[in-house]
Amino acid sequence: MTTPTAVALEDARVAFRLGDGRVYTAVEKAHLTVAQGEFVAIVGPTGCGKSTLLNVAAGLLKPAAGSVRIFDRPLAGLNRDAGYLFQADALFPWKTALDNVAIGLEIKGTPRGEALPQAQKWLTSVGLGAFAGRYPHMLSGGQRKRVALAQVLIRNPKILLMDEPFGPLDAQTRQVMGNLLLDLWNADRKAVLFVTHDLEEAIALADRVVIMSAGPSSRIIGDWRVHLARPRDIFEVRLDKEFHALHREIWSVLKDEVMKGYAQSIQPAEAV
């Protein structure tokens, strides 16, 4: 008896209706599974529909065809088992850091008196214990991401969906955040689906790296297992020989797609 798969997309196809009535197929025939406790990174060129796939897993988008199963049950509506970390700022600007984190529990009906101490605990574990009273605009980009991480994790979701969460941050902050994420993830090993355009980041973080082809109608064209030992340190792991070998191998496939994606990005979208 195997444990149920956390996320399973089968033959998923996602299409959008363009302004002029044509249909744009973003993703086609996508097969993707994330096992329980597995950290999967999706990498692809700009505009390949990797975020689209993530939104399908979140239930924010409905696939035009194919099925989405979460813990072996078909997904209807929003994915209630998942926490979602957005690329853009998604904190409530009118709430303090503490209230932003506590809201995750308050929504579930936890009394404020209980939610606040827990929120404080989470803020401390993302390194922002002293910033509870700050409003989002008083925090740096990296600090806001930490709050967002605490906001999602306090609800203890079974699945973590992350859409280029560290994209807007500078290179050093990204690595620090990557390590923080791995530390937190190591505590209970949730299923993670992590979208990024940064192959190094993907290999350093994930158990599996999935490569998507350039859009439109992008598909999953590769799936690599990362055998680097855990727990990892992002700074160290980049010096590993295996890391380099894997990076070279995946990049040889990804490179063509990146070039294709770039060529397409400077041309108008085609109807498919």
Add this chain to the structure above:
Amino acid sequence: MSRVTLLALQVLVAVVCLALWQFFSSVPVFGKILLPPFFFSNPVDVFSQIVKWFASGVIWKHLAITLWESILAFAIGSLSGVLVGFWFARQPLVAAVFDPYVKMANALPRVVLAPIFALWLGLGIWSKVALGVTLVFFIVFFNVYQGVKEVSRTVLDNGRMLGMSERQLMRHVYWPSALSWMFSSLHTSVGFAVVGAVVGEYLGSAAGLGYLIQQAEGVFDVAGVFAGMFVLSAFVILIDFGVTLVERRLLVWRPAVDGHS
């Protein structure tokens, strides 16, 4: 520049203006008084008029009436603006149907409504409140409408992914966003509430600052007109100061846009 220097310069402007006014209205230049007292009065007379009003206490009643009218106009206008703004923003069909009428009503110069309100509501405070409401309502309405419509897509999605129900989204996302837009127009809407009250009083009433000015004008008491204007300005500045305090308390979460936070 230090605060003291700035303040000194600011006071200097007032002193120079008042001195020139006093000079040209009392001392003949080349045998001619440039500011005839009948039309321009002079600072001393204006000041003594103000002192008389406060000493005798008559001014308090007028101030209280104008203040009360402004508060009512602001409260009723804001409340209805928030409710209708919310309603329209959440019901695009309703908004689309009423759109031309809203534009029409807003394009109308509100002063022309004053006689109608005086007919309908009498010469008491309510005709002035109504006039103020028509001014305040549209400012608040447009801001709240905008605020609800322009809630960030990501923040909204985040709320949904965190498990918010439609009601919780209302409370934690739409409502604060709408209110922040409303508060950002607080100075304007409070100002318009006062304008509505004073203009209404001026056009027909038995009390209030507008009434005071209109009465003075009726008997060619220019000192009285100026005195009324100065009291009115001071009154508006005080109210505006109060609004700033309230704003600072309510909008702490917002980044300072103008640089002096």
